[in-house]
Amino acid sequence: MTTTTSPDIATLRIGVLCGGNSPERPGSIASGEAATKALAEAGLTAELFDLVDTPLSMLRERIDVALLGLHGLGGEDGKVQGALETAGIPYTGSGVMASAIGMHKPTFKTLAVRECIDTPRWVMVHPQVTLESTLSAVRNTLGYPVFLKPSSGGGSLAAGIARDEAELRELLTGVRQQPYAEYMIEEYVKGIPCTVGLVEVDGHMHTLPVHQVETEREFYDYTAKHDPTQRVEHCPAILPPPVTESMQYLARRVLHMIGAHGVLRVDFLAAANGRVTLLEANTLPGLSRRGNLATMAKAAGIPYATLVQHIVMTAFTKPAYLP
Numbered sequence: 001m002t003t004t005t006s007p008d009i010a011t012l013r014i015g016v017l018c019g020g021n022s023p024e025r026p027g028s029i030a031s032g033e034a035a036t037k038a039l040a041e042a043g044l045t046a047e048l049f050d051l052v053d054t055p056l057s058m059l060r061e062r063i064d065v066a067l068l069g070l071h072g073l074g075g076e077d078g079k080v081q082g083a084l085e086t087a088g089i090p091y092t093g094s095g096v097m098a099s100a101i102g103m104h105k106p107t108f109k110t111l112a113v114r115e116c117i118d119t120p121r122w123v124m125v126h127p128q129v130t131l132e133s134t135l136s137a138v139r140n141t142l143g144y145p146v147f148l149k150p151s152s153g154g155g156s157l158a159a160g161i162a163r164d165e166a167e168l169r170e171l172l173t174g175v176r177q178q179p180y181a182e183y184m185i186e187e188y189v190k191g192i193p194c195t196v197g198l199v200e201v202d203g204h205m206h207t208l209p210v211h212q213v214e215t216e217r218e219f220y221d222y223t224a225k226h227d228p229t230q231r232v233e234h235c236p237a238i239l240p241p242p243v244t245e246s247m248q249y250l251a252r253r254v255l256h257m258i259g260a261h262g263v264l265r266v267d268f269l270a271a272a273n274g275r276v277t278l279l280e281a282n283t284l285p286g287l288s289r290r291g292n293l294a295t296m297a298k299a300a301g302i303p304y305a306t307l308v309q310h311i312v313m314t315a316f317t318k319p320a321y322l323p
Contacts, residue, residue, distance in 0.1 A: 006316040007064075009309055014039055015063030017080070019050035022072030023153065031287035032069035038289075038305040039067075039312075051075070056083050065315045066091040067308070069287050072153060076284045077103035090315040094283040095322035098260040102283040103152050106184055108258065112278055115257055117250060119278045120269075124151070125183040131172060134185075135165055142187050148172070151182040161188060189277055191269030194237060194244075196251035197285065197296040198264045199307065200314050207252060208296035210244040212237035212270075228290070235299045239270055246276050254281050261322060262314025265293055287311075 016039070018032025019025055032048050039046035049059065051070070059066070066089050070076055078100035084091040094102070101108050112119045123137050125148075138146060148171045149159040158175060162168035168185070175183055193215075197208040212234040237244050251266040258281060265285035269277050285293040289304050297307040 006313055009044060009312060012045065012064045012312070013062065014044060014046040014065055014067055014312055015059055016046055016048045016067045016069055017051060017075075018048065018069040019052050020070055020072075020075045020080075021052060022070070022074055022076075023158075024072035027286055027288075028069055028071040028075065031071070031291070034289050034304075035067060035069055035287045035308045038308045042305050042309065044309075051080070056080070056087060056089075059089060060087050063089065065089070065312060067312050067315075068092050068284055070284055071286065073103075076282075077152060092311050092315045093262045094258075094260045094264070095318065097323040098258045099283045101258045102260065102264075102281040105149070105151050105280055108281060109278075111257055112254075115253065117253065117257075117278050118276065120147070120186040120189050122184050122186045125172065125175075125185060127182075131169065134172065135169060138168060138185055139165065142185065144168075145188040147186045147188045148175070148183060149186065151184045158183075189269050189271055189275070191271040191275070191277070192239070194239070194247055194268045194270055195292050195296075196247050196266050196268070197293045198251060198255055198260075198266075199293075199297065199302075199310055200262045200317060201302075201310050203317055205252075205255065206300065207248045208293075209236035209299040210239070210247050211235040211292050211296050211299075212239060233295065235295050243270055243274070243276060250276070250278060254278070258283075259323065261318055263293070263311050 016032045016036045018028045020028065022028065036046045036048040066084055068091055070080060076099060078096040081091060081099050082096045106124060109119045109122060121142060123141060125134055145161055145163040146168060147161055160171050162171050193213045195211045198205050199208065214232040215230055247268050254266045255264050260283055263285060265282040267279040269279060294304050294307060
């Protein structure tokens with residue numbers, strides 16, 4: 001059951017929300033600008049709003065639907081979704097619960113383990129626990145190398161590999177200057193970064209071709225993600241079909257596991273020994289023209305402008321109650 005009959009997109013005042021104060025602000029602005037331009041070129045009414053300058057309370061009388069181009073803390077974690085629910089403004093993508101679960105990696109991974117989905121083992125970095133205790137926990141449970149990342153964050157910001165205890169000590173000391181409050185340490189899995197997109201088209205979820213990346217950098221870091229010269233992309237992926245089919249199957253399971261809606265991107269690593277391990281889910285994938293979601297949609301025969309319009313309409317296909 002949906003909340004309402006989907007309106008004609010040509011009649012809508014579309015507010016594209018981006019920016020905010022997240023560390024991922026630059027990527028969010030790029031997403032918002034690209035989506036707004038595509039909608040305008042299609043003859044639709046679209047206006048770009050940077051949430052740094054525009055309080056949500058001002059939007060109720062100005063827009064009919066919010067297209068979320070937000071990334072990271074405060075925009076992708078359920079907070080904006082909850083505010084829009086309260087304001088009665090339809091918005092694209094997942095609701096509060098799925099957004100919060102997808103953003104908080106330890107909670108997401110805990111659910112994955114309960115669903116018997118392979119994900120790298122991890123240890124939390126608790127501020128109230130001493131550095132020596134954290135290092136001891138890693139030594140006794142994960143071994144080395146390990147991967148340090150924010151518990152809630154994307155874009156590979158404030159992340160890095162530690163190949164021994166000295167390097168991890170240095171990384172943990174350095175993160176105190178970063179804008180993230182909570183970190184986690186994962187088992188390091190050497191593998192090929194891959195991602196699977198899912199997007200709703202006319203009320204039905206479509207699983208897109210797998211996107212595969214190769215990079216000479218130590219890992220698929222912020223530089224590799226934003227500099228095309230630092231990576232080689234394959235979409236559809238050139239991995240063996242059983243591997244890509246497994247990823248697509250797992251992506252659909254993740255969609256249902258967290259209760260995501262409308263659009264989702266699920267990230268994996270494909271190891272040389274055949275292991276496929278789940279990293280995270282992104283309930284608000286980037287919307288830039290050359291981003292992973294747009295690349296996968298193009299490989300599935302969905303032009304960029306059409307993709308953005310499909311995402312807009314996900315605001316009107318939510319269940320009558322979505323947690």
